[in-house]
Amino acid sequence: MxxxxxxxxxxxxxxxxxxxxxxxxxxxxxxxxxLLGSAVIGISTVAPVYCLTSTLGSTAGExxxxxxxxFLAGFLPMLLVAFAYRELNKAVPDCGTSFTWTVKAFGPRVxxxxxxxxxxxxxxxxxxxxxxxxxxFWLLAGEISGSGSVAALDHNKPVHILTCLxxxxxxxxxxxxxxxxxxxxxxxxxxxxxxxxALFVVMAVQxxxxxxxxxxxxxxxTWLNPFAVKSFATFTAGLSLAIFVYWGWxxxxxxxxxxxxxxxxPGRAALIAMVxxxxxxxxxxxxxxxxxxxxxxxxxxxxxxxxDNVFAALAGPIxxxxxxxxxxxxxxxxxxxxxxxxxxxVARTVLAxxxxxALPASYARVHPxxxxPGRATVTAGVATGVFYTVMTxxxxxxxxxxxxxxxxxxxxxxxxxxxxxxxxxxxELTRSVRDLxxxxxxxxxxxxxxxxxxxxxxxxMWNPAYxxxxxxxxxxxxxxxxxxxxxxGVVLMLVMQRRSPAFFRGEVLTKETPxxxxxx
Numbered sequence: 001m002x003x004x005x006x007x008x009x010x011x012x013x014x015x016x017x018x019x020x021x022x023x024x025x026x027x028x029x030x031x032x033x034x035l036l037g038s039a040v041i042g043i044s045t046v047a048p049v050y051c052l053t054s055t056l057g058s059t060a061g062e063x064x065x066x067x068x069x070x071f072l073a074g075f076l077p078m079l080l081v082a083f084a085y086r087e088l089n090k091a092v093p094d095c096g097t098s099f100t101w102t103v104k105a106f107g108p109r110v111x112x113x114x115x116x117x118x119x120x121x122x123x124x125x126x127x128x129x130x131x132x133x134x135x136x137f138w139l140l141a142g143e144i145s146g147s148g149s150v151a152a153l154d155h156n157k158p159v160h161i162l163t164c165l166x167x168x169x170x171x172x173x174x175x176x177x178x179x180x181x182x183x184x185x186x187x188x189x190x191x192x193x194x195x196x197x198a199l200f201v202v203m204a205v206q207x208x209x210x211x212x213x214x215x216x217x218x219x220x221x222t223w224l225n226p227f228a229v230k231s232f233a234t235f236t237a238g239l240s241l242a243i244f245v246y247w248g249w250x251x252x253x254x255x256x257x258x259x260x261x262x263x264x265x266p267g268r269a270a271l272i273a274m275v276x277x278x279x280x281x282x283x284x285x286x287x288x289x290x291x292x293x294x295x296x297x298x299x300x301x302x303x304x305x306x307x308d309n310v311f312a313a314l315a316g317p318i319x320x321x322x323x324x325x326x327x328x329x330x331x332x333x334x335x336x337x338x339x340x341x342x343x344x345x346v347a348r349t350v351l352a353x354x355x356x357x358a359l360p361a362s363y364a365r366v367h368p369x370x371x372x373p374g375r376a377t378v379t380a381g382v383a384t385g386v387f388y389t390v391m392t393x394x395x396x397x398x399x400x401x402x403x404x405x406x407x408x409x410x411x412x413x414x415x416x417x418x419x420x421x422x423x424x425x426x427x428e429l430t431r432s433v434r435d436l437x438x439x440x441x442x443x444x445x446x447x448x449x450x451x452x453x454x455x456x457x458x459x460x461m462w463n464p465a466y467x468x469x470x471x472x473x474x475x476x477x478x479x480x481x482x483x484x485x486x487x488x489g490v491v492l493m494l495v496m497q498r499r500s501p502a503f504f505r506g507e508v509l510t511k512e513t514p515x516x517x518x519x520x
Contacts, residue, residue, distance in 0.1 A: 005379050019311040035265050035272075037186075038252045042273030044186045045248035045345070047192045047338030048280050049311070049330045050132060054239050056418050057307025058286065060294040063238040065217075067294060068285040069226040069300070072244025075278045077453075078249070078495070080446025081414050084421035085102035085250055086267030087439050091424070093266070096418040097250065097345075104511045107418035108358070108504045109493065114420075116489035122346035123380065124167070124406045125247070126339060127388035133335035139312075140328045143263050161392060165385050167339065172381030174345035176236070196330035197280055200311075201287040208290035213317070215293035215300055219286060236456045240407050243453060245281065247410050248428025249273045251344050270297055291318060343377055350376040357503040358496060367407035398477070403472065405482030408461070411454035412486070418447030458482075 060067045069376065085097070098118050103111025135154050141150025143365075153159045168512045208216045220229055222243040229235040252269040263499040292299040292314065299306075299317060313329060315324035351373035352362035367374040391398050461479035464471035472480045506519035 006300060035269055038266055038269035039067050039272040039276070040186045040190050041341050041344065042249045042252040042270055043276055044250065044337045045188050045251040045341040046246065046273070046277055047129065047248070047334045048245075048277055049197060049327075049334035050129070050338065051334075052197075052284055052393075053309055053331055054132075054309040055245050056288060056310040057240050057301050057303070059241045060289070060301035061240065061296070061304070061307055062234055063229050064302070065223050065289065066226060066229045067238070067289060068223045068282055069228070070238040070242050071245070071281045071285055072224060072245060072278065073235075074227045074399065075274070075281075076237055077243065077446045077449040078246040078414075079274060079451070080442045081418045082249070082267075082270050083438050085270060085442035087443075088417070088421050088424065090264065092385060095348040096356070097414050098348065099347075099349055099353055099358070100356070100509065101424065102416050102420040103356070103509050103515070105424040106416075108347065108506055108509070110354075111249050112358055112415045112493045112496070112504075113486075113489055114416045115349055115463040116408045116492070117416070117486070118349050119346050120485050121188075121247075121406055121413065122342055123383055123387055124348075124402055126342050126346070126380070126384040127391070128403050129335045129339040129342065130164045130171075130388055131160075132331060133167050133339055134160055136328060136332040137167070140325070141331055143325055143328060157392065158217070159233060162298065162388055163312050164388060168381055168385045168388075169334070171336070171340040172343065172377060176367070176372055176374055176377050177348065186337060187195070187463055189333045192333050193330050193337070194236065194276075194280065196326050199323070200319060200327065201283045203323075204287035204291040204314075207318055208287070213292055213299060213372075215295055215298060217290055217293050217306060219290055223286065223289065236453065237460075240453055240457055243410060243450070244407055246274070246277060246347075247323035247406075248338065248342065251341055272360050275305075276500065285423075288314065343380055345426065346380045347373045347376040352381070356509040357500045358509075360499070398470075399479075400479050401478045404466065404478045405461070405485065407457055408454060408482040409413045409485070411450045415447045415450035415454060417442040418450065422447075 056067070059070055063070050088101045089097075092101060092104065094113070099111055099115030101111075102114040105111075118342060128187075138154035138160075139151050141153075142148060201333070207213060221429065226235065229238065249270055252266045288301060288310070292301060294301045296302045296304065299313065301307065301310060301315075311327045315327040318324075319327060350359060350363050353359040354361060354376070363373070363376045363379070365375045391402060421442045421443040425435065428435050429440040430436070458479070460466050461476050461482055464474070464476045466476045468480050470477040502508050
């Protein structure tokens with residue numbers, strides 16, 4: 001059984017229930033997931049097929065033929081941060097991950113905001129995934145039925161919202177039932193995605209060699225050279241998109257208390273997921289560019305008419321009308337699978353924050369049968385449904401700009417976690433070369449890179465031209481949404497500071513608070 005040492009505080013009903021020795025678990029189901037299952041959860045949360053169809057065109061539009069190089073460059077800061085996650089998980093394998101670690105390194109307020117960044121980023125992603133899954137559901141239904149009117153139902157706002165809410169409810173229910181139920185479904189959905197991507201890569205390369213498309217190109221190693229990008233501003237814009245396509249791999253770590261060998265397995269699974277993702281992205285990017293080029297017309301990846309959904313445009317020409325439907329199925333499976341697993345990090349982060357009194361105690365409740373943070377999971381589902389519905393009814397531009405603001409949240413909490421690693425282990429950095437590199441140098445480099453992207457994105461967001469082009473009193477709406485959501489976190493933190501002063505005085509969770517204790 002996986003348990004967590006936390007010092008009990010008198011007067012708290014949750015803490016008063018702790019055993020006399022002070023060792024208390026959060027109640028999650030231990031040993032539910034192995035190495036393969038954990039890696040699959042990480043891959044699924046990232047949603048590789050969905051990310052590719054959404055960003056291949058946009059990235060090609062920013063950096064042209066260097067699109068594969070930018071995907072490779074985006075992998076670097078994520079890999080460096082992954083080492084930070086691995087080292088921190090070895091020392092403190094807690095489902096609160098970034099929240100718990102940054103509290104231990106920098107104190108309760110910085111840690112609370114880091115946890116908030118993770119939670120709000122996940123809610124934004126969940127709402128976007130639900131919307132994409134809904135659109136592809138009706139698109140696929142129209143393809144199968146051969147009816148344009150069926151596919152057009154996606155443009156009917158009441159039907160779209162209702163379908164989206166049903167998908168969110170189904171995903172919430174599956175996540176509520178526990179890691180075992182989640183794992184079984186994910187094997188099938190992730191397997192489908194990778195098989196279809198492999199098929200697409202093979203057929204795209206064949207099309208490139210056949211010369212069927214006038215825009216086809218021969219492969220060049222210069223495509224993998226990030227220094228060939230025209231300007232730093234262009235490179236940063238492309239890098240911001242590339243960082244987005246890797247977000248979510250840390251779901252492996254938030255399930256650490258439910259994983260066999262919680263100290264080492266989640267870190268290894270995260271690295272496996274990262275390698276699978278970068279290999280898939282590079283292979284697909286190179287193959288697609290060979291087949292149709294990165295031009296702005298026709299089938300070119302940078303064509304503005306199709307760049308937001310590249311696979312919808314390339315499915316038929318590259319895979320044919322029969323096999324092309326598989327790409328639609330794969331995108332739907334990708335969004336649906338990620339919609340389900342993305343509940344894992346947000347629910348378990350909220351569980352940890354509640355356990356350590358950073359949020360109301362009611363969110364620390366774990367279902368006695370399914371061993372999941374039931375209340376936190378349901379709350380995340382409701383918040384996602386409400387967020388998507390309100391944003392869709394207010395304006396589609398608001399929803400689009402909210403998604404653009406997501407990059408700010410990702411860089412915010414990943415960078416904080418990376419810096420927390422170096423600070424947490426600062427006394428150990430001179431112990432060996434390995435400790436210096438993996439606990440200090442790599443995390444700090446990753447944090448600096450992400451902090452630089454955070455700063456550049458924040459600067460660009462001020463311009464109303466960023467995102468949908470809308471503004472609020474002359475300030476870009478993406479900036480208003482991104483900074484506004486972070487400031488909302490500050491307000492909620494001040495409210496919780498009045499309700500739970502012990503946590504914010506540093507009395508509940510400190511660096512000395514014991515980590516997990518594994519019991520047979």
